[in-house]
Amino acid sequence: MTTLLIDLGNTALKWCTLDDPQPRTVVHRDRTDFKEALYAEWLALRPERVVGSAVAAPNLAFSMTKFFNDHGWVWEWLRPQAVFRNETLTLVNCYDNPMRLGADRWNAAIGAVSASPGRTLLVVHMGTATTVDTIVRESEGSYRFEGGRIAPGPTLMLKGLTDGIPTLSNEMGVWQPFPTATRDAIATGIIDAQVGLVLRALDEAARKDPNPLLLLAGGAAGFVAPHLKGAIPELRVHHNLVLQGLAARAVASGTETAT
Structure with missing residues (x-):
């Protein structure tokens, strides 16, 4: 089938x-x-x-x-659940209202744990929006989706600037330690904002587990990844986590529990 x-x-x-x-x-x-x-x-x-x-x-x-x-x-x-279970893992959704969590974030969380079991994870997706979600490993096969952060993605940040300040060009420059051109100043500010968001979330995740693994995905991942790699001990670019989560749920559909 x-x-x-x-x-x-x-x-x-x-x-x-x-x-x-x-x-x-x-x-x-x-x-x-x-x-x-x-x-x-x-x-x-x-x-x-x-x-x-x-x-x-x-x-x-x-x-x-x-x-x-x-x-x-x-x-x-497939909508989010309070709990996902299959033969190898249990993932608990700690959102105040689990059904209000975005389906993409929940399915990506399942995909992330399925792809990188045995670790506390920071799942970062950089697309139209940037989402940064923490999944804590509690014990063998047991995980908690602790919650996360949502911010505009790089392209949306640029659009917000140029929509709000029409005199700015929508041309994206390159990161510079001391930008001396407006397009580079914009690119540097956007990249630094994305990196700062991830590093702050990583600091919080490290309070739960001192050795979290960062999984980075999304269309804008390549724009920001070079600026994260030097600052983060373990980073893997791992796309298509939502599809992997959907696959896990499809396989488990005969036994998965939604409570």
């Missing part, structure tokens, strides 16, 4: 199948010309089941749901 996994984010849609985890990516923001080709690819797969995470583009999610229904595919947009 073919299971289609879909991560529908603010800017891009990523998908793969349970049997072939190599992701395909479609940038959907401000575009409507991609659905015909995408749906043709999915039809060729003939999936019996669709498991997805949708945090944006409600019209696109609705269109996809209609497409699934038209072809008789069983589908589910």
Whole structure:
């Protein structure tokens, strides 16, 4: 049975199948010309089941749901849970209201623990928004999603500046220790803000566990990663955590517990 996994984010849609985890990516923001080709690819797969995470583009999610229904595919947009369990791990959601946590963050947390078991993790995703989430290992196979931080991503920071100050150019420069051009001053400020956000969260995570591992993902990860690597003992660039989390939930769907 073919299971289609879909991560529908603010800017891009990523998908793969349970049997072939190599992701395909479609940038959907401000575009409507991609659905015909995408749906043709999915039809060729003939999936019996669709498991997805949708945090944006409600019209696109609705269109996809209609497409699934038209072809008789069983589908589910997976929401966050209070607890996820499978044969190897238990992850507790410590959000005040677990159902208010973004589905992408929860599914990425499951993917992160599945990909890097046995560690306290700082999961950083830099896209339209930057999210920094802490997952604490309590004991063998037992983890807690402690919560996290959300800030504008680098592109959104730049847009906020140029929208608020029209005289500024929207050209992004490069990081400099002492910027002497406005475009470099903007780039340096944005990078330093992203790095500072991560380092502050890392300090807090280290109060729970002195040796956290940082997993970095997202379209803007490459822009900031070089400035983090020298400051953080353990950093791995690890993309597609949401899809990995969806895969774990799809496999565990017969036994997973949502309470």
